[in-house]
Amino acid sequence: MSSNEVTLRQESTGQPLDTESEVQDTPAPPAIPFYTECSEAAQAELFNECEAQFAQLEMLQNEIILAEPDSDENPQEQSVNRLTAVAAELKQWQTRRPELLSTNPEVLLVVGAEELQKLNSQLELVLSCAQAKRDTLRETLKSEQKWLEEKKEVLRAGTEHVVKQRLENERLSEHSVLQDTKKKIQKMKDYQNRLMETLADVLAEHFPLPTQETNADKKKKNIPQELNENLISLNEVLELLMNKTLETPHDPYVSIDETFWPPYTEMLLRHGIAQRHPEDCFKIRLETFY
Numbered sequence: 001m002s003s004n005e006v007t008l009r010q011e012s013t014g015q016p017l018d019t020e021s022e023v024q025d026t027p028a029p030p031a032i033p034f035y036t037e038c039s040e041a042a043q044a045e046l047f048n049e050c051e052a053q054f055a056q057l058e059m060l061q062n063e064i065i066l067a068e069p070d071s072d073e074n075p076q077e078q079s080v081n082r083l084t085a086v087a088a089e090l091k092q093w094q095t096r097r098p099e100l101l102s103t104n105p106e107v108l109l110v111v112g113a114e115e116l117q118k119l120n121s122q123l124e125l126v127l128s129c130a131q132a133k134r135d136t137l138r139e140t141l142k143s144e145q146k147w148l149e150e151k152k153e154v155l156r157a158g159t160e161h162v163v164k165q166r167l168e169n170e171r172l173s174e175h176s177v178l179q180d181t182k183k184k185i186q187k188m189k190d191y192q193n194r195l196m197e198t199l200a201d202v203l204a205e206h207f208p209l210p211t212q213e214t215n216a217d218k219k220k221k222n223i224p225q226e227l228n229e230n231l232i233s234l235n236e237v238l239e240l241l242m243n244k245t246l247e248t249p250h251d252p253y254v255s256i257d258e259t260f261w262p263p264y265t266e267m268l269l270r271h272g273i274a275q276r277h278p279e280d281c282f283k284i285r286l287e288t289f290y
Contacts, residue, residue, distance in 0.1 A: 042106040049102055196239070203235040210261065232259045241274065241286040253283040 277283035
């Protein structure tokens with residue numbers, strides 16, 4: 001029973017109908033049998049129709065042969081005539097409605113079944129290709145989802161680390177930062193003092209100031225030497241040069257006076273530790289090592 005009939009019955013009776021039970025009670029249409037061969041009568045009828053069509057085709061072909069022009073005509077004119085004939089035939093075929101080869105329903109059923117079978121095989125091939133592509137896309141989707149989860153884990157870990165560092169920075173106060181800076185400065189000062197003490201010990205051991213005994217030895221060798229009691233040590237000379245460089249970097253030169261022992265001054269100049277003033281030879285400065 002169709003839906004229109006159910007609606008008409010409902011309007012005529014004024015009572016709702018149980019459409020689900022009626023649909024279930026309605027028997028399904030019988031399945032159309034899949035014919036693979038025609039009966040002998042249908043085959044004979046189709047054979048006769050084919051014979052008639054072939055006879056008509058032979059007749060038309062004979063007419064075409066008889067209607068062909070003589071070979072004495074110009075080839076260019078023949079080509080033009082053939083083109084005109086083909087164009088007229090194409091126009092006729094375009095305006096003509098296609099006709100069935102046979103009107104026998106049994107023949108049409110077999111032909112339709114064959115076409116459906118071909119279409120079914122083509123659709124099965126398309127289905128298999130679509131399923132293979134679907135499986136490939138599923139694998140790609142799984143790999144992309146796995147990669148996305150890994151990136152989410154990395155992002156989550158990075159976010160947690162940033163939040164942790166932010167909380168630690170907020171807990172650190174200005175006082176604690178200042179105390180840490182002071183500790184670092186004091187540590188560097190202690191390290192500098194240890195270096196200066198080590199340097200002073202090395203210089204005092206290997207580069208002592210001249211004494212009266214060394215001066216007497218030089219007098220025995222007939223080398224006149226005058227010993228100044230106000231001579232400063234090599235360590236003091238280097239400390240003076242370093243302090244001058246740090247305090248007044250725009251004018252780092254120190255004047256040489258009688259407190260500088262000339263051999264130590266010459267040694268500093270020759271070994272590239274100190275440098276003379278380009279215009280005043282009585283001034284030296286510490287060589288720039290940076």
